[in-house]
Amino acid sequence: MIFDVHSHAWNFPADFSEDFITQAGRARPGVKVDLSATYEAYRAAAPDDTHTIVFGGKARLSGLWVDDKTVAEYVGRDPARLTGFLSVDPTRPGWENEMRAGHEELGLRGIKLLPMYAGFSPDDPALEPLWNYAEANGLPVLLHMGTTFIAQAPLALTLPRLIEPVALRHPGVKIILAHLGHPYEGECIVTIRKHENVFADVSALHYRPWQFYHSLMLAQEYGVWHKLLFGTDFPFTTVNASIGGIRGLNDMLEGTRLPRLDAEQIEAVIHRDSLALLGLRH
Numbered sequence: 001m002i003f004d005v006h007s008h009a010w011n012f013p014a015d016f017s018e019d020f021i022t023q024a025g026r027a028r029p030g031v032k033v034d035l036s037a038t039y040e041a042y043r044a045a046a047p048d049d050t051h052t053i054v055f056g057g058k059a060r061l062s063g064l065w066v067d068d069k070t071v072a073e074y075v076g077r078d079p080a081r082l083t084g085f086l087s088v089d090p091t092r093p094g095w096e097n098e099m100r101a102g103h104e105e106l107g108l109r110g111i112k113l114l115p116m117y118a119g120f121s122p123d124d125p126a127l128e129p130l131w132n133y134a135e136a137n138g139l140p141v142l143l144h145m146g147t148t149f150i151a152q153a154p155l156a157l158t159l160p161r162l163i164e165p166v167a168l169r170h171p172g173v174k175i176i177l178a179h180l181g182h183p184y185e186g187e188c189i190v191t192i193r194k195h196e197n198v199f200a201d202v203s204a205l206h207y208r209p210w211q212f213y214h215s216l217m218l219a220q221e222y223g224v225w226h227k228l229l230f231g232t233d234f235p236f237t238t239v240n241a242s243i244g245g246i247r248g249l250n251d252m253l254e255g256t257r258l259p260r261l262d263a264e265q266i267e268a269v270i271h272r273d274s275l276a277l278l279g280l281r282h
């Protein structure tokens with residue numbers, strides 16, 4: 001089986017500002033991303049036994065707002081293969097009620113946060129109710145970490161080190177730092193190495209293969225392969241393309257004496273049972 005911990009569901013274009021859509025043109029230079037993100041398109045480029053964690057996202061500052069009901073409905077189409085996470089934008093009033101409703105009424109089983117997109121720091125004391133709730137209810141929290149194409153989303157709020165005070169206060173919460181914190185992979189790797197329940201996903205990285213190779217080599221040298229979770233960031237890429245991308249990294253080194261990524265560890269990432277690891281077994 002394959003477990004994709006990072007996929008998106010939303011209504012396009014209704015859930016986006018025009019400004020967001022324009023700026024999204026910077027996401028993958030030279031590639032026209034189909035933001036409609038239909039489940040049909042997802043399944044068409046994924047092995048049948050792929051299980052997927054899916055979420056929307058809320059970030060008023062950047063012009064993105066996906067109602068949690070959209071995610072719950074998406075999950076309802078294939079509940080055996082989909083696990084939904086709710087989202088909150090803690091800079092907006094009412095987020096605590098949305099968090100409870102997303103979990104208790106809609107049955108969503110984790111929390112997605114977009115700190116830089118929404119304009120808050122993950123270690124802001126105002127988020128203590130969120131971390132307490134996640135801890136009490138066994139909800140994993142996945143945070144976008146690393147850069148974005150959105151100009152108004154502050155880089156200062158997306159550094160992987162910002163999760164450390166949270167991990168120290170709430171060592172029981174399962175936390176996933178998305179995208180290996182690119183291009184702050186070094187910070188991300190030392191953070192997941194130190195904190196037992198902090199993981200990283202490798203989504204949206206394969207189309208920068210040189211950087212991805214270096215990031216995984218850093219993970220290899222620090223001995224944190226076991227903390228890496230497979231993910232895509234659909235619709236920005238697909239399961240099949242992500243698997244092909246990570247498997248192909250060593251091919252770049254042909255004709256050189258550069259160190260190889262451990263091919264067994266790459267397979268282990270692709271097949272890691274992240275649902276079990278995150279306490280989300282059905």
Ligand SMILES: [Zn+2]
Nearest residue numbers: 006008144233
């Ligand atoms: Zn994403």
